[in-house]
Amino acid sequence: MALDLGGTNVRLALVREGHLLHTARLATQAQDGPAALLERLAAAVNDLAAWGRAEGSPPAGLGVASPGVIDRGRGVVRVSPNLPGWRDMPLAQELSQATSLAVALENDANLYALGEYLYGAGQGAGGMACLTLGTGVGGGLILEGRLVTGALGSGGEIGHTLVEPDGRACGCGALGCLEAYASATGLMGMLAEAQGRTSACQPGGGVEGLARAARAGDTLAAELFARAGVALGRAIANLVALTGLDLVVIGGGVAPAWPLMEPACRQEMAARLCIVDPGAVRVVPAQMGEQAPLLGAAAWARQRLAVD
Amino acid sequence: MALDLGGTNVRLALVREGHLLHTARLATQAQDGPAALLERLAAAVNDLAAWGRAEGSPPAGLGVASPGVIDRGRGVVRVSPNLPGWRDMPLAQELSQATSLAVALENDANLYALGEYLYGAGQGAGGMACLTLGTGVGGGLILEGRLVTGALGSGGEIGHTLVEPDGRACGCGALGCLEAYASATGLMGMLAEAQGRTSACQPGGGVEGLARAARAGDTLAAELFARAGVALGRAIANLVALTGLDLVVIGGGVAPAWPLMEPACRQEMAARLCIVDPGAVRVVPAQMGEQAPLLGAAAWARQRLAVD
Numbered sequence: 001m002a003l004d005l006g007g008t009n010v011r012l013a014l015v016r017e018g019h020l021l022h023t024a025r026l027a028t029q030a031q032d033g034p035a036a037l038l039e040r041l042a043a044a045v046n047d048l049a050a051w052g053r054a055e056g057s058p059p060a061g062l063g064v065a066s067p068g069v070i071d072r073g074r075g076v077v078r079v080s081p082n083l084p085g086w087r088d089m090p091l092a093q094e095l096s097q098a099t100s101l102a103v104a105l106e107n108d109a110n111l112y113a114l115g116e117y118l119y120g121a122g123q124g125a126g127g128m129a130c131l132t133l134g135t136g137v138g139g140g141l142i143l144e145g146r147l148v149t150g151a152l153g154s155g156g157e158i159g160h161t162l163v164e165p166d167g168r169a170c171g172c173g174a175l176g177c178l179e180a181y182a183s184a185t186g187l188m189g190m191l192a193e194a195q196g197r198t199s200a201c202q203p204g205g206g207v208e209g210l211a212r213a214a215r216a217g218d219t220l221a222a223e224l225f226a227r228a229g230v231a232l233g234r235a236i237a238n239l240v241a242l243t244g245l246d247l248v249v250i251g252g253g254v255a256p257a258w259p260l261m262e263p264a265c266r267q268e269m270a271a272r273l274c275i276v277d278p279g280a281v282r283v284v285p286a287q288m289g290e291q292a293p294l295l296g297a298a299a300w301a302r303q304r305l306a307v308d
Numbered sequence: 309m310a311l312d313l314g315g316t317n318v319r320l321a322l323v324r325e326g327h328l329l330h331t332a333r334l335a336t337q338a339q340d341g342p343a344a345l346l347e348r349l350a351a352a353v354n355d356l357a358a359w360g361r362a363e364g365s366p367p368a369g370l371g372v373a374s375p376g377v378i379d380r381g382r383g384v385v386r387v388s389p390n391l392p393g394w395r396d397m398p399l400a401q402e403l404s405q406a407t408s409l410a411v412a413l414e415n416d417a418n419l420y421a422l423g424e425y426l427y428g429a430g431q432g433a434g435g436m437a438c439l440t441l442g443t444g445v446g447g448g449l450i451l452e453g454r455l456v457t458g459a460l461g462s463g464g465e466i467g468h469t470l471v472e473p474d475g476r477a478c479g480c481g482a483l484g485c486l487e488a489y490a491s492a493t494g495l496m497g498m499l500a501e502a503q504g505r506t507s508a509c510q511p512g513g514g515v516e517g518l519a520r521a522a523r524a525g526d527t528l529a530a531e532l533f534a535r536a537g538v539a540l541g542r543a544i545a546n547l548v549a550l551t552g553l554d555l556v557v558i559g560g561g562v563a564p565a566w567p568l569m570e571p572a573c574r575q576e577m578a579a580r581l582c583i584v585d586p587g588a589v590r591v592v593p594a595q596m597g598e599q600a601p602l603l604g605a606a607a608w609a610r611q612r613l614a615v616d
Contacts, residue, residue: 069583126459141550143456150451150552151434152584157549160583162542164473173582234470238546241465242449244458274481275377275468276460 001052001059001101002297003045004108004290005066007082007135011290012044014052014059015298018119020291021057024048030083037083038091042098049099062101063301065108065293066091067138070153075105081171082135104297104304106147110156111296112286113140114147116249119295120287127245130286131158131232132252136171137179137186143243147300159183161238163231181231182261184254190224211257222260229261233268240273240281251286258285309360309367309409310605311353312416312598313374315390315443319598320352322360322367323606326427328599329365332356338391345391346399350406357407369613370409371605373416374399375446378461383413389479390443412605412612414455418464419604420594421448422455424557427603428595435553438594439466439540440560444479445487445494451551455608467491469546471539489539490569492562498532519565530568537569541576548581548589559594566593 004011010028014021026044030037049059068080075092077083092103113122113130122128122142132138137159141148148155159179160172167176168189180186184207191201191210199220201213214221236248250258262283269278286292312319318336322329334352338345357367376388383400385391400411421430421438430436430450440446445467449456456463467487468480475484476497488494492515499509499518507528509521522529544556558566570591577586594600 139550143451143458144454146452148451148551150548151554152548152552152588154549154584155552157583160549161546162470162580165471165542170582174580234473238469239550240458240460241462241468242547242550243456244460244463246459272470272482274478275465276462280460 001045001049001062002294002301003041003062003064004293004297005041005064005083006108007067010041010044011294012048013294013298014048014057015295016057018295020294022048022051022055023294030085034083034085034089038094038098042095045095045099045101049101059101061301061305062095062099062103063111063297063299064091064095064103064105065111065297066105067108070105070107072106072149072153075103077105102301102305104301106149106297106300107138107140107156108293109138110140110147110149111300112138112251112292113142113156113249113296114299115288115292115294115296116251116286117142118299120292121249121284122247125245125247127243128247128249129156129158129236129239129243129245130249130251131182133182133184133250133254134252135184137183138252141239141243141245143245158235158239161235163234178231178235182228182254187224187228187254190227191220194220194224207254207257211260214257214260225257225260226264229264230268232261233265234272236265236281236283237269237272237278240276244276246281248281248283249286250283251289251292255285309353309357309370310602310609311349311370311372312419312601312605313349313372313391314416315375318349318352319602320356321602321606322356322365323603324365326603328602330356330359330363331602338393342391342393342397346402346406350403353403353407353409357409367409369609370403370407370411371419371607371609372399372403372411372413373419373601373605374413375416378413378415380414380457380461383411385413410609410613412609414457414605414608415446415448415464416601417446418448418455418457419608420446420559420600421450421464421557421604422607423596423600423602423604424559424594425450426607428600429557429592430555433553433555435551436555436557437464437466437544437547437551437553438557438559439490441490441492441558441562442560443492445491446560449547449551449553451553466543466547469543471542486539486543490536490562495532495536495562498535499528502528502532515562515565519568522565522568533565533568534572537572538576540569541573542580544573544589544591545577545580545586548584552584554589556589556591557594558591559597559600563593
């Protein structure tokens with residue numbers, strides 16, 4: 001069984017062999033405080049588990065995809081920018097006590113990557129990184145079939161690698177991270193900074209509006225996506241140099257605008273990657289959409305809890 | 309048995325359980341051409357193997373540490389800046405035919421890292437990167453006990469990750485790589501570029517002279533090591549974000565000057581690493597020196613060839 005805890009929505013699914021048998025969804029409403037949210041999460045898990053038991057598919061464990069920095073050993077959400085008030089939250093223990101299920105907790109972008117690797121665009125890859133371009137830039141890294149988390153737990157945080165020293169401020173507190181350019185927040189921030197320039201962009205149109213303007217020939221909008229593309233090219237080139245991987249999967253809400261970023265990304269990769277053939281690195285769209293983190297969470301629970 | 313093919317010297321060793329039983333050394337003299345060098349390498353290996361057989365320690369396989377980009381599957385040195393004329397050289401096959409030993413070929417910085425991980429500063433680390441600061445900047449990455457090479461073979465090439473967009477030209481052809489700042493070539497290049505400035509540095513004194521000047525209070529020399537330290541801090545912060553590793557080992561000929569780079573490196577790491585505690589990342593000097601690549605090569609041969 002899988003739970004994807006987003007900043008806006010929570011999604012749950014009963015999963016069997018890479019397929020979602022039954023799903024449920026609720027609004028996160030993090031503003032009501034951690035205790036209220038925990039109670040609603042537990043109720044939703046218990047409801048779906050009861051449905052599964054009635055249908056002859058009782059869940060054996062629960063994989064939880066959470067935003068933020070995770071202490072997976074202790075099952076704790078250390079801090080999460082999208083869940084106000086969550087600091088050192090023992091989410092695995094709380095959910096386990098309230099549902100009687102064994103719980104495996106992991107970062108949502110890591111589980112998105114695992115879902116794409118096992119069932120989507122990453123199937124059969126030797127090494128793969130997955131970038132989820134949304135409000136922020138999530139990342140997951142899979143080498144030789146294993147999710148890279150690392151001793152410090154930060155493995156796969158591609159969104160917080162440097163692409164521009166002394167560059168734009170990132171939500172993490174550092175300057176010049178990939179996330180400050182290739183996320184919705186980054187793109188809209190760059191648009192706001194360029195407000196003196198002539199543009200057809202509607203300020204309230206979000207990234208979709210910006211993408212429409214770019215496709216219609218708006219110079220500024222095209223330039224901002226190109227800046228995001230350059231940032232992605234730098235981060236991907238570093239990834240390839242460090243890990244030798246040959247596949248990058250692009251997902252998340254901003255991914256439909258990937259074709260607007262791809263030429264600049266490819267050009268930057270070609271300029272940066274002199275030690276390997278940049279053409280050997282595939283960069284492809286994600287295939288599983290919202291299902292990816294749920295499928296990844298269910299697989300993670302099986303791996304970590306040795307349950308089905 | 310192990311062979312470390314350097315641009316200046318070749319070193320060989322009979323290795324048993326992490327100890328060098330007997331060693332040999334010859335000048336590389338790459339300028340005589342690939343055929344002559346191959347012949348001399350094979351003769352040296354055969355000599356040492358004969359000694360081993362006479363002493364009751366016959367070598368079962370040969371691990372070869374080579375600079376440059378390696379195709380380890382085919383045992384080929386694709387290109388090596390330090391070995392002029394070497395392009396797509398089938399080194400493993402040539403040495404195997406001439407010595408009747410099974411040969412496992414790998415990048416020298418990767419084997420240096422493996423040697424430090426197994427027998428030196430990296431023992432027991434959860435995840436480790438090793439940086440060899442010399443003429444260039446070599447790198448090796450070990451995650452969960454395994455050397456990261458990757459589908460494209462470039463794994464661990466930390467020296468060619470970006471630290472300064474549109475920065476100094478690197479030997480690889482790209483701009484702003486770590487190697488352009490934190491290698492002997494990078495440091496001496498920055499000194500040459502600053503030649504109009506007052507300094508006690510002797511142009512012919514190399515990195516050792518530069519380090520002496522910095523220790524004696526020379527402002528320019530101290531500044532150049534600080535620039536190298538900033539570059540290292542950026543590359544290490546990216547490494548930690550991507551892999552979650554908690555140990556970085558600094559080796560190579562420039563490593564004695566590490567204390568001159570460390571404060572700026574630490575400061576940059578603290579500014580960049582907001583998602584994890586920068587204090588949890590240890591950065592320590594290498595312990596095994598020239599033995600590291602030989603010990604790593606012998607271990608690699610055991611792993612890859614399943615011989616002792």
